[in-house]
Amino acid sequence: MSVISEEQVRGGSSVFTDISADDENLQPTELESLCMNCFQNGTTRLLLTRIPFFKEIILSSFSCAACGWANTEIQSAGQIQEQGVCYTLRVRSKQDLNREVVKADSATTRIPELDFEIPPFTQKGSLSTVEGLLDRAVSGLEQEQPVRRAAEPELAQKIDQFILKLKKLKDVEQEFSLVIEDPSGNSFVENPSAPHRDEALAVTRFKRTVQQDVQLGIRADEDQDEEPAGDDLETMRNEVLVFNTNCPECGAPASTNMKLVNIPHFKEVIIMATNCDGCGHRTNEVKSGGATEELGTRISLHVTDPSDMTRDLLKSETCSVIIPELEFELGMAALGGKFTTLEGLLKDIKDLIVVKNPFVCGDSGAEDRVQKLAQFGEKIDKIVAGELKIHLILDDPAGNSYLQNVYAPDEDPEMVVEKYSRTFEQNEDLGLNDMKTEGYQEEKS
CATH class of the missing domain: 2.20.25.420 (ZPR1, zinc finger domain)
Known part of the structure; x- marks a missing residue:
């Protein structure tokens, strides 16, 4: 077991040695640490090394002998750089697949030819090769494929086709681009011709945006108060x-x-x-986040498949929910505003009507009423399980409710969206009849 001495720590750069497969003295530091999978003691190995023509990094690897769980990641040993960095590599041969790549967790990875992108902070930092990045992307896409094949076979088939395209890139039958954009400036792509210029690799530096500074946890400088309003709004969105x-x-x-x-x-x-x-x-x-729409919205969905339960749904506080097959209608004031899925909405309805209803709890509940509501709860469970087909109607006179169209931007064959003019009573409920927004200043003067 290797231990970092106090003299090495004081020496600073002496702690980090150049990475080399031929150096027998390059040994990792081993530490006993807790396994977060089985909560037994495992071993963490730390290797402080320097990548030639780049900077110092910390390689960490954890393994647990008790449960077999293992994990590896990379961290930059330096500070966040003053500017971000973007590497654009033209992969022209199989030799380019062997280039070493340091990918920080804040980096975005793109392959423009496939319109493929790995967003920042979705993967741990890694020290790999171009081929290793492709393998890791394939492994990430394949991870949930068995579940998708059962729930969404069409989507799973499309992902299978895309995985084949990613795997085919390793044959390098046609050149492609690999773009790694890192606002922290701590990612790196090897230049095998160093210190000479690499014709296949373009390196550019850029100034971080306010949003990127927030993502990296950097406090904004005083001069950032002068950023355009659009950047401030973008920061608030994130x-x-x-x-x-x-x-x-x-x-x-x-x-x-x-x-x-x-x-x-x-x-x-x-x-x-x-x-x-x-x-x-x-x-x-x-x-x-917007004003009351000029027209009301009525959304009708024919629930025919269990996959419909995963549709995103926004029910505003002015929206009514109607299920004709159950002769059920939920008023606009009930449940309030919710951003959930169709399954989440149905479960909230069941909790409101069956579980949390104070008039059917304890001795105060009549047997026939309790039995009817229990049957209603069973029907809701059948709808969620896909055993009962229904029509779900969201009627929002304010026009601020939404149900996901899984076929977007194409039309959804199972969903109908209607716009309608509000009645006087609906405008009264929304407080619009007595609201004067035009000519107010003239009338006041």
């Missing part, structure tokens, strides 16, 4: 805002988290969640 409030149950101080979310093919909404550490009470609510 931030979770926290403000102090009181718990609605026990009145103790609590915190409310607020996040602005953009729903594809719809609009922006505000998601608010409150957690109380005192009594454990938790609430969540969704508010529309």
Whole structure:
């Protein structure tokens, strides 16, 4: 077992040695640490090394003899650089697949020819090769394929076809581009011709945006206050805002988290969640980020397959839910605003009507009423399991509700979206009849 001495730590750069397969003295430091899989003691190996023509890195590897769990990752031993870096490599031969690549967890990996992208912070940092990056991407896509083949066979088939395209890249029958963009500046692609220029590799430096600084956890400088308003709004879209409030149950101080979310093919909404550490009470609510629409919206979905349960759904506080087959209608004030899935909405309806209904709990509940509601709960369970086909209707006079179209941008054959003019009574419920927004200043003067 190797141990880092105090003299080495004081010496700074002497701790890091050039990486080499021929150096027998290059031994990792071994530490006993806790396995997060079985909670027995395992072994962590740390190797502090220097990549030629680049910088120092820390390689860490954990293995547990008790359960066999293993994990490896890479961390930069240096600070976040002043500028981000973007490497564009033209892979022209199989020799290019052997280039060493340091990919930080903040890096985005793209293959433009396949329109393929691995977003930042979705993978741990790694020290690999170009071929290793391709293998890791294939492994990540194959991981959930058995589940997809059962739930979404068409999607699984498309991913299988895409996996074949990724695997075919390793044959290098045609050249392709590999782009690694890292705002921290700590990623690296090997130049085998170093210190000479590499004709196949383009390296560019760039200034980070405010959003990238926030993702990296860097405090904004004073001059960033002068950023354009568009950048400030983009930063807010990627931030979770926290403000102090009181718990609605026990009145103790609590915190409310607020996040602005953009729903594809719809609009922006505000998601608010409150957690109380005192009594454990938790609430969540969704508010529309836009104004009341000129027309109301009625969305009708024919639920025919269990995969429909995974559709994203936004129910505003003004939306009614109707299930004709069950002769059921949920008023606009019930359940409040929610951003969930179709399965989540049905389970919330069951909890509201069957589980948390105070008029059917204990001795106060009549037997016939309890039995009817129990049967209603069983029907909801059958709908979720795909055993009962229904029509689900979301009727929102404010036009601020949404149900995911899984065929977007094409039309969904199982879903109908209608726009309609509100009645006087609906405008009255929304408080629009007495709302004056035009000519207000002239009338006041």
